[in-house]
Amino acid sequence: MSDLSDEYLIDDDVEDTMDEDSTYGYDDAADSQDEEDEELGFGVADDAFAAPDPASERMKSFQIEYKSHSVASIEEAQQKEVDQIASMFVIKETDAAILLRHFGWNKERLIERYMESGEKVNLEAGVVEDSSHPKLRKLGDFTCEVCYTSSDDVPGGKMETLALGCGHRYCRDCYQQYLEQKITSEGESRRVQCMREKCNLVVDERTVGLVVAPNVFERYKILLNRTYVDDSNILRWCPAPNCELAVECHVSNKMLNKIVPSVACDCGHLFCFGCGNAAHAPAICPIAKLWVKKCADDSETANWISANTKECPKCTSTIEKNGGCNHMTCRKCKYEWCWICAGPWTEHGNSWYNCNRFDEKSGSEARDSQAKSRASLERYLHYFNRFANHEQSAKLDRDLYGRTEKKMEEMQLSTELTWIEVQFLKKAVDTLTECRMTLKWTYCMAYYLARDNMTELFEDNQRDLEKAVEDLSEQLEKPIEPKTIPELRQKVTDLTVYVQKRRGILLSDTAEGFQEDRWQWNVEF
Structure with missing residues (x-):
């Protein structure tokens, strides 16, 4: 292959x-x-x-x-392995295939074990060849032990039967039902064994092809290919x-x-x-796995708490808003405050709706377990909201494809540009979507990074890419006007290249950081 x-x-x-x-x-x-x-x-x-x-x-x-x-190249790769083992041990190709599948296509391990004790390996794998028991035969004076149909019940007095090298013989119809049940209902392929209980001989591929219907055999081959890839x-x-x-x-x-x-x-x-x-x-796989699990466990609760509860500005008790009025009175300390801005209600009077201040929270340490939990939740929400925002933005950017095609058609009609020359818009949308997904996972990684100088550098690269992405997104949203098309093309092309460059810088620095053990984590994995 x-x-x-x-x-x-x-x-x-x-x-x-x-x-x-x-x-x-x-x-x-x-x-x-x-x-x-x-x-x-x-x-x-x-x-x-x-x-x-x-x-x-x-x-x-x-x-x-x-x-x-x-699929064709995968089948060719399997055949290459089978031919090599069959030639090395002077055995049939079907037996070589059974042996390889038994060892998960680990050829080196198979050769080592087979050289030690070929007979034992054959027994474990379910390979026994006995020429005294030919597989398909029409027999008279035969009764199937499964369906109890005898040769006297069929025209001509001879029943078509099947037996593996073990000699356990049954009628062909029973074997066909058995094999098709294993393949279609149970999804089995590499370890379909003899019908006799406790007999571990494996039905080889050639025998399956002789017995089952063509469509079932195709399904069987697909399953074999899947096991080959799954074992690799x-x-x-x-x-x-x-x-x-x-x-x-x-x-x-x-x-x-x-x-x-x-x-x-x-x-x-x-x-x-x-x-x-x-x-x-x-984000590396262990970190991505932790993040996905945390989002699945916490996101619904976190979103509800973020939308429906706040802490009292005075005593930090968690308060749920159960009405439309924004005039809040803490039941614990009786402090009256505004739900919108968390400021004292006395400063609002009848003009509560004019509050527009943003009060930066102090950096004082959490005073109790509830406040610590709230601080932890707010930290998670900081990263989760940005993670989810880029995911949503990527979906919205994909919607640009339809509008991009219309833009390209407009440009062809209003200018002398050819279809090839206006492909820069589609390239820009592709780049934008890709970078959104990269940015999404930077917030996953940042959530688990321990705070140090390396984390600051990582976030600097993250910020630069994010700014470049937003600049490109803004350009793509602009309406097309014939007189601005050359300028738009130049700006979009330049921004696309720059965004690709910023993404490469972020990913390269992160990858090199993994190799140099620069990244320290705040969680064990």
Whole structure:
């Protein structure tokens, strides 16, 4: 399979101009990365898939190597492994396939165990070949032990039967029902065993094909392919609906606390190879997992508390607003205050609705457990609200696609620009959506970062990207006027490049920080 695709796809949406930013000094230092890359699993060859090409184009520090595989190439990779084992041990291809599936396609472990005791391995895997028990035979004077149909009940006096190497023979109809039940209802494929109870012989692929209906056999082959990918450490099915491609990536699970393996399937779907969820760079998988769980547990409660309760400005008791009036009286200390601005009610008189002050809260320490809990909640809400805002903004930015097409049509009608020349708007929308998702996950990471100088630098990069994204978004929302089209095109193009550059700087610095152990966390994982 390695000869099908010699080059990996590279996330190359960051302009090369990023390398020119000497302020940050991002040097790939390719020669010094060889040992580190090997440790990370980039240079580990796989029997069915070639290791990454060291001569591939230079990548930024946050980029990883990956490529997509079709079902046909996956089947070819399996056949390559099967042929090698069958030739090495001089056994049938069907038996070699059963052995490989038993060992999860770990060929090295299979060879080692088979060389020690081939007979024991065959017994464990469910492989027994006995030529004295041919599989399909028409027999007279035979009664099936399952359905009790005898050969006398069928035309010609001979019944079609099936037996594996173990010799446990049943009628073909019973075997067909049994196999189709296992495949269609139970989703079983690699460990479909003999019908006899406690017999662990595995029905090979060729026998299944002789017995079951064609559509069931196709389902069986799909399940076999799925087990191959599921057993592999370097393959993962694309999670996009109706996509039948798998992505290959040489990043091991043990490195997921230092690398964010964001990949893009050939179908266009972006996801994390490590956890299979939507891409969440720059947050590593353990941090993203903690955040998703916390949001699922706390977001509904946090939103309700934020919207419906406040603390008394005097005694900090938590108060729920149960009416429309904004004149609040604390039951604990009897302090009267305004729900809108938390100021004294005596200053409002009959003009409560004119209050427009924002009172910055003091930095004094929480005085009791309730206040501490409130402070913790407010900290969570700070990051959650920004996380959710960018997620919502990304959805709204996607709605720009429809309006962008209309804009491009307008530009073609009102100017001499061709369709190709107006694609800068679509590129800008794509970039905007991608950067929104990156910004979303920066707030997840920032929530769990311990406060130090490195965190300040991270937030500086976050701020710069956020400002650039908002500037680009503002430009895309502007109406099109024929006289301003050249200026709009120049501004949008320049901002798109700049936004890509800022995203690259943030992701590169974060990735290098993981490798240098710069990031300290306020939580254990």
